[in-house]
Amino acid sequence: MNVHEFQAKQLFGQFGVPVPRGKEITSPEAGAAWAAELNTPVFVVKAQIHAGGRGKAGGVKITKDKAAVPGLVKELIGKTLITHQTGPKGREVRRLLVEEGAAIAKELYVSILVDRDSGWPVFIASTEGGMEIEVVAAHTPEKIIREAIDPAVGFQAYNGRNIAFALGLPAMEAAVVTPFIQMLGNLYRLFMDKNAAMVEINPLVVTSDKKLIALDGKVSFDDNALFRHADVQQMRDLHEEDPLEIEAGENNLNYIKLDGNIGCMVNGAGLAMATMDVIKLAGSEPANFLDVGGGATKETVAAGFRILLKDPNVKGIFINIFGGIVRCERIAQGVIDAAKEVKINVPLVVRLQGTNADEGRKLLAESSLKLEVANDLWEAAQKIVKLTGKAA
Amino acid sequence: MSILVNKNTRVVVQGITGKEGSFHATQCKAYGTQVVAGVTPGKAGQEVEGIPVFNTVRDAMKKAQCDTSLIFVPPPFCADAILEAADAGVKLIICITEGIPVNDMVKVKRALYGRDVRLVGPNCPGVITVDEAKIGIMPGFIHKKGIVGVVSRSGTLTYEAVHQLSTLGLGETTCVGIGGDPVNGTGFVDVLALFEKDPETQAIVMIGEIGGDAEEKAAEFIKKQVKKPVVSFIAGITAPPGRRMGHAGAIISGGKGTATEKMKSLEAAGVRVVKNPAEIGDAVKIALGR
Incomplete structure (x- = not known):
């Protein structure tokens, strides 16, 4: 089962993975009220559909003008987005995520899933954040870092160090290394505790004031384990299914x-x-x-x-x-x-x-x-x- | 000879008093399998078609000397049942249950690592050695004693292949369903190695499907270690990427795990790959020069 970005970010928040302040918005009025409350230099308005490639399809709008937010909400709600993942019919936008923008210094990629061959959870990380990871893997496989986690003991600090050093993070941004390793541990907990099939942050950004933020988030769940998670079941959006x-x-x-x-x-x-x-x-x-x-x-x-x-x-x-x-x-x-x-x-x-x-x-x-x-x-x-x- | 199970195999059925468990335990016994015990917690003292029921696998082992477990326990409790069997000293665990959470299997696989126990499945039809032991849910009567070993990720598609082999008079030695889940116990390579060593098995049919890279790993192994002819069919050449085709493990993700890729690796390893599943039996005949 897939969920929306705003739902993935709610889960990130619950598990101590830093996300931008944001809210699910379905009307221009709610957009105006939330923009006033958010009161940030840059507003990001993102269409919420279960498909990637939203940015290229015109589903993500950025403005510095608080007063422009309701107009952008009006423009996107009801619009049909056609991306490489929606098929030719596209997908109607019914809800948006309105959140604060971030001053991006560096974009990273982090995800976690189960490696079928070993049966161990594995982190995939890359310095090439913001790109499609399949493309990175195909053209520059040396930029893909894999770190398997022993399920008997779970995530250990050395797993985090292995990933951080392989990314060159200590040399690049020493200030974020400790929070980065903590965040990886939190992601692992989210993955195991909620029976996720995949958790992906792309991009995970380092801001100009040296903070880590999950700028985008994608979580899918193991259908066979939904019986354990009433909260996850409630996130199902039938509009996104045939x-x-x-x-x-x-x-x-x-x-x-x-x-x-x-x-x-x-x-x-x-x-x-x-x-x-x-x-x-x-x-x-x-x-x-x-x-x-x-x-x-x-x-x-x-x-x-x-x-x-x-x-x-x-x-x-x-x-x-x-x-x-x-x-x-x-x-x-x-x-x-x-x-x-x-x-x-x-x-x-x-x-x-x-x-x-x-x-x-x-x-x-x-x-x-x-x-x-x-x-x-x-x-x-x-x-x-x-x-x-x-x-x- | 045969692999994994034979007429001496002594089976305990976990979840024997459930609808599926009791039906299939009875069917297995009718085929001639030595089903010597069943387990359902709290139901010790009962019998299912003359098979004594125990509260724990440990009790069943003590009283009935089992070496193999067949599991029908519902998915939420299945990881527990597999670990119980392993801990009680069962050497072969065959798990039929479909729908076990992946993370449960991650933990089970890790716990079984390095121990003297083999898991087949989950989400599989089981194992049958023709005319000796049927430990699973496959229809016994379509099988015919013969010379072909069958290993597969699927259930009914395996029956299709077996039916062809039996009709053509080739027959089977042992048929092993390794299951359609992304994290399972025994894989293609383990079973291929066993068939290669089995003197009765003269040819091998391997039925794969989209998702993962078990078929590619099998291809590498066949190239180096398997001398017997192997015929393969890979289901799902028409499956779209990103969708789970019924089996939890049957999914093309990130462009990986396509049927075409798998067929290519297998062909490069000298495997006779058929594109039409109706031609599996004929291909084995040709491979054996008959």
Whole structure:
């Protein structure tokens, strides 16, 4: 789960990571009141969407004039920002962060995540703050510093010294070394205590009066650990998520919308990905990823149909079930029952294999449903691609 | 021969009185696995299909001499269950549970480091040695005794591959699901090393997916240490970056972990990589010169 920058900064504040004074603003009036209270030489007005590249897309405004703040708020609220992370449709801005500006002397990069290979949390740091870290890693990998933290004992001061010296911080700004190391320890605590998946500060700035400030902040959380954190759950912003994906989640389905026109419904995540791949190999593009899970029932199949058919791009549906514990004749009955409830107006190919596949295929063949039945994965993929080719 | 588990393996099922635990313990036993004990705290004295239930893994070890644990404990309590098994002296822990917080697994992995215990999973279908022991949730009947070792990050996609191998008459030795989580126990390299040494296994199928660099590490290992033919499929060539494709570990982040990159590394290591998952079985046949 992702959260907004203003929420990430609230968490930073709670854990003793210094941030600019700022507030979430949703109206010009509130903007005016907060600007008066903030009373700072430079005001920064930042669009809050769950995507990077806001600055380049015109989502960040800076002014020295307190009176200009409400106008900037009015300009940004309701605006659609298109960045390299939002896709071509962009994202509507519904809330802003209005905060004090900083006199930047130096920009750094710091993040923390779990290294999958070792299973240890690792800090990534760089002197190239304010840039996209992937670009830095690709062009100047020597400027990326990694420091793994032993989860048995947690962050130690030497971890902090390793990072600080590797960054050249003592030579650059001796005054900030101690607070920097403390801040890293606080970030580690935030990461572990809140079950974050990633914490990133880019840039972490050293100001001209030698203070450290997290000028931007990004935190994402491990969905599997949200049950432990009611406060984090409350930060969820449904406006930032696809409505079909929200509906799928409510039905315990794992759905991700894509751009193609063949809707697919599969049991198991790996097989669902493989099914998408086979659709592409057969010459078309998948409209989605949809894993109905190991315990697929009539109800989940019906919910799956409803979600697939709400996507206007879907020109055909491919159901691929490998019955293990799930019995194919139950899935077949689920398809038949669901088809009575939901009007299916696109071609449908059902591939059943595994437990009781013969019985399942027989049920489908004997039903009055207009569908094609297949035994083999490749045969099924070619069938649906051919059928949708005609439909398009 | 086979790897990891066989007809002598003695299994304790943690979480045996739950819906999943009782169903699958029964299925495993019906396949012929020696399921000799179950654990659910506070339910000692009960039985599940004739399998005695104990309060702790320690009690189960004492009374039933288990060497392997199969875990169905719900995610919030699962790290605790894995550590309990390790502490009681279980040598092989197979964890089926999906949805364990990553940071819990970080701590578990660290705690197991350097100890004489192997963890398979979590979020995996388990391990099966055909006609000897099924320790997991895979459908037993699709397997056929044979010559191919299978290792995979996925569940149903593994069944797909196994089905092809069985239908073509090649059959399997042991199939190991290493799980779809970002932090897990046993990895591809561990299992590849075991298959390379197993005299019954003549070829290996490795099923990977997007995310992380386990497949790249496996490629390096295969290049240096594996003489047997390896066939591989990597799921997720059509997956968009930055989205978790069901499995917690299946995500392309920062441009890393794409299917194309993985396929390239594996091909460079001499692995026969198939782009179409329907061709896994045929590719093994060709690799074996049959």
